[in-house]
Amino acid sequence: MNDQQLCGTWTGAYTYGNEYDVPLKGKMVTFEMKLTIVNGVITGECIDAESTKHFKAPAIIEGSMGDDHSIKFVKRYPHYWQHEKSGQRFLPKLPSQEIYYSGAFVNNEFEGEWEIVTVLVDAQGEMVTYRGYGSWGMKRLVDKVDKAMGKGSGQ
Numbered sequence: 001m002n003d004q005q006l007c008g009t010w011t012g013a014y015t016y017g018n019e020y021d022v023p024l025k026g027k028m029v030t031f032e033m034k035l036t037i038v039n040g041v042i043t044g045e046c047i048d049a050e051s052t053k054h055f056k057a058p059a060i061i062e063g064s065m066g067d068d069h070s071i072k073f074v075k076r077y078p079h080y081w082q083h084e085k086s087g088q089r090f091l092p093k094l095p096s097q098e099i100y101y102s103g104a105f106v107n108n109e110f111e112g113e114w115e116i117v118t119v120l121v122d123a124q125g126e127m128v129t130y131r132g133y134g135s136w137g138m139k140r141l142v143d144k145v146d147k148a149m150g151k152g153s154g155q
Contacts, residue, residue, distance in 0.1 A: 003065070006105075009034050011032050015029075015135050015136070016132070031047065031049065032141075042063040042073050055077060055079075059075045062074050069104055077097075097117070098117075111135070113134065
């Protein structure tokens, strides 16, 4: 498996973990990611079913591939966006939180876990840290060029 075989469009889903309250707990959100990989360095963009109605631009992907087929990347939305008990909070003047994805290429798809860490200052001026976790998976979308060349996912 080389970098070129991993470049292209990937479709998948991420799932919110057990520490989230209902209705997020266990919720699965589909996404499409376009990746470019050169010498193990990953760059790309991601559009997901949950955020597209709120952002005019896609999330940015930056990361790396390991020799052992592991993957690590950070996803950043155009600006701050957080799920809270009272609903979603959007703060366009603040930068996006970083969502850390890690996983491995297994059976022609990537699968792994994600983590988001939010650090806020409460009313008393104390730093408060919130962590969210979940799982994710994606497989490469075979495009017309791949089909014409007789290539499929993971070949």
